[in-house]
Amino acid sequence: MNIIVVGLSHKTASVDIREKVAFAPTNMEKPLRALVDIPDITEAIIVSTCNRVEVYVTTHDIAGGIARVKRFLADYHNLSLENLDPHLYAHHGEEAIRHVFRVASSLDSMVVGEPQILGQIKTSYGYAAEFKSSGIILNRFLHKAFSVAKRVRTETKIASSAVSVAFAAVELSRKIFDELSDKTVMLIGAGEMCELAAKHFLNNGVRGVMVTNRTFERAERLADEFGGRAVKFDDLFDYLHKADIILSSTGAPHCIIGPKDLDEVMRKRKQKPMFFIDIAVPRDIDPKVNDVENVYLYTVDDLQEVVQANLAQRAEEAKKAEDIVNQEIGQFFKWLSSLEVTPTIVALRARFDEIRRTELEKTLANWKDLPPDGQKRLEALTNAIMNKLLHPPTSLLKKAGQGGRTDLYVDALRALFELQTADEGEQELGELEE
Amino acid sequence: MNAMLYFFTLGLYLAATITYLVYLVKPQPSLAKTSRWIIYGGFLIHALFTLGRYFEGGRTPITNLHESLSFFSLAIVGVFIVFERRYKVTILGSFVIPIALVLMSISMLFPMGIAPLNPALKSKWLVVHTVVAFLGYASFTVAFGAGIMYLIQERFLKQKKLGAMYQKLPSLDKLDDINYRCLTFGFPLLTLAIISGAIWAETAWGTYWSWDPKETWSLITWFVYAALLHGRLTTGWRGRKAAILAIAGFFVLLFTFLGVNLLLSGLHSYK
Numbered sequence: 253m254n255i256i257v258v259g260l261s262h263k264t265a266s267v268d269i270r271e272k273v274a275f276a277p278t279n280m281e282k283p284l285r286a287l288v289d290i291p292d293i294t295e296a297i298i299v300s301t302c303n304r305v306e307v308y309v310t311t312h313d314i315a316g317g318i319a320r321v322k323r324f325l326a327d328y329h330n331l332s333l334e335n336l337d338p339h340l341y342a343h344h345g346e347e348a349i350r351h352v353f354r355v356a357s358s359l360d361s362m363v364v365g366e367p368q369i370l371g372q373i374k375t376s377y378g379y380a381a382e383f384k385s386s387g388i389i390l391n392r393f394l395h396k397a398f399s400v401a402k403r404v405r406t407e408t409k410i411a412s413s414a415v416s417v418a419f420a421a422v423e424l425s426r427k428i429f430d431e432l433s434d435k436t437v438m439l440i441g442a443g444e445m446c447e448l449a450a451k452h453f454l455n456n457g458v459r460g461v462m463v464t465n466r467t468f469e470r471a472e473r474l475a476d477e478f479g480g481r482a483v484k485f486d487d488l489f490d491y492l493h494k495a496d497i498i499l500s501s502t503g504a505p506h507c508i509i510g511p512k513d514l515d516e517v518m519r520k521r522k523q524k525p526m527f528f529i530d531i532a533v534p535r536d537i538d539p540k541v542n543d544v545e546n547v548y549l550y551t552v553d554d555l556q557e558v559v560q561a562n563l564a565q566r567a568e569e570a571k572k573a574e575d576i577v578n579q580e581i582g583q584f585f586k587w588l589s590s591l592e593v594t595p596t597i598v599a600l601r602a603r604f605d606e607i608r609r610t611e612l613e614k615t616l617a618n619w620k621d622l623p624p625d626g627q628k629r630l631e632a633l634t635n636a637i638m639n640k641l642l643h644p645p646t647s648l649l650k651k652a653g654q655g656g657r658t659d660l661y662v663d664a665l666r667a668l669f670e671l672q673t674a675d676e677g678e679q680e681l682g683e684l685e686e
Numbered sequence: 687m688n689a690m691l692y693f694f695t696l697g698l699y700l701a702a703t704i705t706y707l708v709y710l711v712k713p714q715p716s717l718a719k720t721s722r723w724i725i726y727g728g729f730l731i732h733a734l735f736t737l738g739r740y741f742e743g744g745r746t747p748i749t750n751l752h753e754s755l756s757f758f759s760l761a762i763v764g765v766f767i768v769f770e771r772r773y774k775v776t777i778l779g780s781f782v783i784p785i786a787l788v789l790m791s792i793s794m795l796f797p798m799g800i801a802p803l804n805p806a807l808k809s810k811w812l813v814v815h816t817v818v819a820f821l822g823y824a825s826f827t828v829a830f831g832a833g834i835m836y837l838i839q840e841r842f843l844k845q846k847k848l849g850a851m852y853q854k855l856p857s858l859d860k861l862d863d864i865n866y867r868c869l870t871f872g873f874p875l876l877t878l879a880i881i882s883g884a885i886w887a888e889t890a891w892g893t894y895w896s897w898d899p900k901e902t903w904s905l906i907t908w909f910v911y912a913a914l915l916h917g918r919l920t921t922g923w924r925g926r927k928a929a930i931l932a933i934a935g936f937f938v939l940l941f942t943f944l945g946v947n948l949l950l951s952g953l954h955s956y957k
Contacts, residue, residue, distance in 0.1 A: 413853075427843065427852070430859040522922030525858060542844060546925040554846050561848065 259306030438495035441502030698728030755793035761824035781831035819879035825872030830936035
């Protein structure tokens with residue numbers, strides 16, 4: 253039995269293609285049913301997120317299975333396969349296992365280490381379980397993928413640091429202030445990044461927001477949005493001491509806050525620390541402000557550097573994560589290959605026995621003066637020959653099964669003796685599960 | 687038996703210092719746990735050793751430099767454990783436990799034997815005066831550790847060098863808070879030590895205050911911490927300034943404790 257993966261992701265397809273191939277989460281039953289109805293496809297799972305659409309299936313026929321799944325993706329979304337095919341990747345064998353383990357561990361994500369993907373795969377697996385399109389192999393496969401992802405998360409620091417400017421600002425503030433719940437954020441000016449950072453601070457529990465802007469109406473509107481209070485721009489220095497975290501992004505041509513302005517402010521604050529984040533270009537806040545005691549100033553470039561350093565650290569950690577994935581692939585592949593062993597042995601034995609019986613019957617039918625115990629003796633003789641012949645391949649196969657390298661022998665035996673690759677083995681799977 | 691406990695304590699403090707210092711550079715959560723258990727064990731055995739000496743000598747075992755250093759070290763570990771549990775900052779140990787180890791090691795240099803008690807020390811005041819003084823010293827030692835951590839973390843944040851150690855050090859606010867708590871804990875104890883000492887001096891020597899070097903330096907130490915506490919409460923000497931003063935105060939304190947005993951001679955020179 254083979255696992256194959258067919259799909260596309262942010263690495264192979266732009267968003268306009270990805271959205272055409274995406275599956276609606278509200279209607280997963282239909283595509284999952286359609287997949288398992290395809291001949292020779294036994295189990296199926298569909299993972300569909302905004303960054304990737306992937307189909308995991310089990311099949312006996314790798315090339316045929318891949319072709320059928322590709323055809324399904326095109327037909328289901330009414331696309332032409334010629335246009336879609338260049339964006340699709342397909343994996344089987346160890347590569348398929350590696351791919352899914354990497355995806356679940358967020359090693360294949362746009363932002364490596366981002367945590368959502370694991371949840372998305374779990375949801376996708378949930379649909380497959382609900383509509384019974386996954387069976388023994390994919391169930392085990394996905395559970396393995398979840399445990400690999402968990403190992404990666406706990407044993408590496410792949411997701412431990414902020415990789416966006418807004419988050420980096422929140423993390424920094426946590427190293428200055430212990431608690432954010434009694435802190436106030438002040439927004440000076442407006443701008444997308446400024447507002448995003450303010451939202452992050454609010455999500456992380458700051459107590460309040462003050463907004464000031466040269467256009468007071470704009471300040472009021474923003475203050476409404478954040479549930480904060482608007483401050484007139486001219487009154488900035490009357491309120492500055494009440495703010496612990498200041499996000500500034502005005503369009504002012506020169507600095508609006510300098511180190512001298514802070515003497516008074518810090519005195520009013522009894523030297524409680526302040527954290528300035530200057531997002532404006534040109535700068536709003538004089539760089540010398542960073543030299544004022546208990547005041548910390550970060551510009552958007554500084555934050556960007558933090559993010560870059562964190563990304564570099566993630567890349568380092570990703571290497572460790574790949575090692576973990578590689579270890580786990582071996583284990584899972586061993587199990588997957590061992591599934592083939594018992595059915596092959598059973599089929600081989602059945603084939604030999606069938607030949608033996610046919611030939612024996614032919615001989616006995618024409619043997620007139622057979623001694624009374626002749627039939628018994630012939631039975632024993634042919635049985636012994638058959639067992640002697642079967643012993644080496646059987647034990648070799650069993651041994652290979654423990655080593656994980658069975659596919660070669662299984663394929664050879666099947667071809668040499670024209671064994672049926674029917675689903676007869678499937679009943680045996682249960683006992684191999686453990 | 688007692689000597690065995692003493693060296694066992696020394697060994698555990700050494701082991702804890704090593705694990706705490708490794709924890710400083712290596713991000714392994716298991717190291718934090720290991721260090722914690724080693725230091726709990728060390729504290730327990732050290733306390734047993736001190737109790738043993740109390741029963742053996744029939745008096746508070748803080749009568750000479752060997753005993754004082756050992757008790758100082760015990761008090762530091764004890765106060766550290768309280769703060770570590772309260773604030774959940776394992777890394778504080780990387781800065782405080784080595785000090786306990788050093789003091790403990792220095793105590794080895796002085797004769798360990800239980801000598802007959804100096805007649806001047808035969809008083810019920812001995813236990814109050816010394817235990818209170820060393821508990822105060824120990825809190826100031828923890829404040830010193832937090833102060834060093836504050837300056838390191840502040841430097842990282844100002845210079846925007848956000849490396850592995852930055853990740854592990856707690857926030858500035860927390861370090862400042864530890865500093866402040868240590869101060870509010872240590873200062874009353876130091877005050878009490880000076881007052882109890884004065885009362886005891888009146889009964890033993892007939893005068894409350896005789897400007898003995900120990901007394902003078904204790905008063906200087908007291909003024910340093912009083913200034914810090916005052917500045918903090920009124921004009922907001924916090925953060926960097928408070929950290930520097932806590933560090934400076936610790937050196938004055940060390941001189942009051944060790945320098946006075948070893949370099950200056952006076953009524954308090956018990957070697």
